[in-house]
Amino acid sequence: MGKRVGMEVAIAAAEAAALCKFDVASVYPITPQSHVAEHLADIVNDGRVDASFITVESEHSALSSAMGASATGARVVTATSSQGLLYMGEVMPITSSMRLPIVMLIANRAISGPINIWNDHSDIMPMRDTGWISFFAENGQEVVDMTIQAFRVGEDRRVMLPVNVNMDGFQLPHMVEPIFFPDQEEVDRFLPEYVPYATLHPDRPVSMGTLGMPEIYAEAQKAKDVAVVNSIKVVKEVWKEWEKLFGRKYEPIQSYRTRDADVALVTMGSMGETAEIAVDALRKQGVKAGLLKIKLWRPFPFAELKKAVKGIRVLAVTDRACSFGGPGGPVCSEIRSALYEESVRPAIVNYLIGLGGRDVQAEDFMEMVRRAAKGKLSEPYEFYGVRG
């Protein structure tokens, strides 16, 4: 029944894709994703998976060739970060429109400028509306589990959408963590062979990617929205099954000590673990703190959020990206609008934290909770601990 190994998380992510027996990996290297690229190449070059690795000339070509391969019926993985993800931006909405269930591993990194190689979420946030399902992992184990789950969810005939697995750059891919790997047979049972809906095949020709006139373009957009919205059922179903098989629980929003919480932090990604430490420390001091960790960013789990905030007086929402001239960070603006219709809802404060790799420690989260307890900041959102 599986094995527990200490492994660099970037390597582990590629190993998880190998357990899914991908047919094609098409990747352009970029810090801090490069070890994922290199290890996928090694897996293919060593013949451990019967697949092709394409040393493409750019991220644009990485996702384009990934789509070409997927359109012929291949199971495809790609990976990127930061500027590379932005460069894929032209292709991403087409991947989801063509309903090609490619899996993308993203080592999240700040976008230029100034150029910065460290972690935040400013790369994935502009890609929010491309019609991809987005998972956010908190640790190495979740990266591995979510990679395998991503293929299963994306390829489900009720879904047929691309999925990205977000891991905080450096914080996750560069760490060596103890990770449970399922056996090949277990993964084979969990992840059936990919049966594409339609493929480019000479015996049964189809056209993909043709022009959508005004009479049909809007319907195509609606169809994609329905698909993304409905995919949450499958995500939850797959996560339930995973829990039954492997004992690790996944929920769109994971609550930590919120049952009687007065103030709850909201995090997405690897900072959840630091925030947990802060919550424990505050509890020891008698502060009723709690934590909500968002694991599913798209489709956004509205119902789960509403349930999770019941009884909480103040939410301290943290964001790792800016929406310049907007209502606050993207996570906060989502949460605020999600709760607008509720007659009883928590007060919401918003902190922009950890931009471009700025360190955030447990004490910072504690301070955020202490100040949020007032229910209001002096600004609509605050660049926490930022000069100027």
Added chain:
Amino acid sequence: MWCSGCGIGVMLGAMLRAFEELDYRNADTVVVTGIGCTGKSDDYLLTNALHTTHGRALAYATGIKAFNPKLHVVVLMGDGDSVTIGGNHFIHAARRNIDLTAIVINNFNFGMTGGQASGTTPGGSFTSTTAWGNPERDFDICALAEVAGANYVARETPYHGWELKELIKEALNKKGFSLVEVFSPCPTHFGKNNEMKEPREMLDWFKERGLPVERYRKLSAEEQENHFAIGKLVDRDAPDFNTRYEEIRVRATAQKAG
């Protein structure tokens, strides 16, 4: 900033000496860089510098030169920047024959990100994404620039520092698109992966294989396979972009006035 034995610093020294000998002023000179070990050269510069994105330096430089033709615009790129992710801009800058000087450090791999295969990694050689040998072929950057329309094309190596400086000077003086390709050691990655771990070994490789172009051209095709040409490969005087643009502008203005 660079590893010991890296060739980028030799190129930078040659370029700065060329600036000095041509009496370039900081205020009139813009060095545009891409992203990579080569791209980081601007950290050392007192001229104007524009550190851009991976692969797009030539597009930025085109904008600079089109608006302000008086500036000396020099573009520093790696092989990844220039002919892998940014190959499209490279051929179009040459086709347009815009008056820029591109200096390309070709170290046969992506140095900065850990030595992965690029568009100039020779077939069969080893990188961190081609552990069993590169199945693909490599670009000849100089040939690419020549067929795309560059006015001036040269190749050198850090082993030949003085010659490199002289070629850069010629390239800077040339109107139109000029390219100086610098075969360069990356002992940390390409060298290490291809049995040339010591910086000296890659330089020796350049010394033994690089032949002055006149000698190189006399070799049979078979003999040429073991060598590469260094020196000035192309020198021509097709009108550059700004000249042609100005001609049309003058003609159009005259016709409208008439």
